[in-house]
Amino acid sequence: MIRNLQHIALTVPDLEVGRAFYELFGLEARADGDDLVFRCAGRAQDQVRLIPGAKKRLAYVSYGTNAEGMDALLERLQRAGVPLADPPYHVPFGGIWFQDPHGDWINVQVASEAPVRTVATPEVNTSGRYRRIGTRACDFATPGKRAVPLRLGHLIKFTPDVNASVDFYTNVLGLKVSDRAADILAFLRGSAGGDHHLIGLAKSSHTGLHHMSFEVADIDEIEMGAQALLRAGYRDGFGFGRHLGGSNYFHYIRDPWDSLVEYFWDIDVIPEDDSEWVALNGMEHLGMVWSTTPAPPDFIQNFEPAD
Numbered sequence: 332m333i334r335n336l337q338h339i340a341l342t343v344p345d346l347e348v349g350r351a352f353y354e355l356f357g358l359e360a361r362a363d364g365d366d367l368v369f370r371c372a373g374r375a376q377d378q379v380r381l382i383p384g385a386k387k388r389l390a391y392v393s394y395g396t397n398a399e400g401m402d403a404l405l406e407r408l409q410r411a412g413v414p415l416a417d418p419p420y421h422v423p424f425g426g427i428w429f430q431d432p433h434g435d436w437i438n439v440q441v442a443s444e445a446p447v448r449t450v451a452t453p454e455v456n457t458s459g460r461y462r463r464i465g466t467r468a469c470d471f472a473t474p475g476k477r478a479v480p481l482r483l484g485h486l487i488k489f490t491p492d493v494n495a496s497v498d499f500y501t502n503v504l505g506l507k508v509s510d511r512a513a514d515i516l517a518f519l520r521g522s523a524g525g526d527h528h529l530i531g532l533a534k535s536s537h538t539g540l541h542h543m544s545f546e547v548a549d550i551d552e553i554e555m556g557a558q559a560l561l562r563a564g565y566r567d568g569f570g571f572g573r574h575l576g577g578s579n580y581f582h583y584i585r586d587p588w589d590s591l592v593e594y595f596w597d598i599d600v601i602p603e604d605d606s607e608w609v610a611l612n613g614m615e616h617l618g619m620v621w622s623t624t625p626a627p628p629d630f631i632q633n634f635e636p637a638d
C-alpha cells in the first residue's frame with residue numbers, strides 16, 4: 332500500500348517568509364496558483380507546498396502507491412469505516428483524500444518516487460577499506476560548499492495517541508514498524524521497504540508537524556547547510572549528531588514558525604524482504620549515538636496550535 336512519501340503541505344501566514352527560508356535551506360521555489368511549491372534541484376517531484384493560512388500548521392501529507400496498492404487501500408479504508416473526502420485544499424493533482432484517526436489530512440496518489448539527481452561523492456577511507464588512493468576528498472577549487480538537498484526523506488508528526496496512530500498507519504495504510512519507543516515514538520517505513528522511516532509518530536497533547544527531513548549528499552552538506560541558516564539568523568534546532576533510530580547523521584534548524592527541518596545523511600535502509608530486520612522497542616530510541624550539544628528542552632515541543 333503506501334510505498335513512498337510524495338510531499339508535505341503546510342499552511343503558513345506569510346509565503347515570502349517561507350520562500351526565503353526554504354530557498355536558503357537549498358530548495359527551489361515556484362508559484363502554483365496561490366501556493367508556493369518547493370522541489371529539490373534536479374528532481375521532478377514536489378516536496379513542500381506552502382498554502383496561505385492564518386497560522387502555521389501541517390495541512391496534509393501526500394503519499395504514493397501503485398495501482399494494486401490503491402485497490403487494497405480503498406478496500407481497507409472501507410473496511411475500517413474511513414470515509415473518502417473531497418480535497419480540503421485547491422491542489423492540481425489527483426488521488427484520494429481522507430483523515431487519520433486524529434483528523435490529519437492524508438492524500439494518496441498512484442505515484443512512484445521521482446529519480447534523485449546523482450552526485451559524485453568521493454570514496455571514504457575507513458580502516459581496512461582505503462578506497463580513495465591518490466585523490467583528495469576535499470575540493471580546493473570550490474570551498475564553501477552549500478547544501479543542495481537530494482530528496483524529502485521523511486517527516487515526524489505529533490499524535491495524542493501513538494498506539495492508535497500506529498494501528499491505523501500499519502493496519503489500514505500498510506506501513507511497517509521499523510523501531511519504536513513504547514507509546515512515545517514509532518518509526519514506520521513503506522510497505523515495500525526503503526528508508527528506515529518515511530514517517531515517525533511522536534507523542535504530544537495534539538497533532539502537528541515535528542519535522543520534515545531532507546537527504547543531502549554527504550556529511551559535510553549537513554553542517555554547511557545548517558551553518559548557512561544559522562549565519563542568516565535562523566534558530567538552531569538540534570545537532571550536529573547521529574541518531575540511534577535510523578542511524579542517520581542530522582542537524583535540525585527551526586523554520587520561521589518553529590517547525591524543525593532536518594538535513595540527514597546515511598540512513599538505514601530496510602529491504603522489502605525484511606526477514607532479517609528485527610524491530611526494537613525501547614526508550615533508547617529517544618536518545619542519540621552522540622550529539623555536539625544536548626537536545627534542547629523545546630526539541631520535543633509541539634509549536635502548532637491545539638485547535
Ligand SMILES: [Fe+2]
Nearest residue numbers: 485542544593
Ligand atoms: Fe528525522
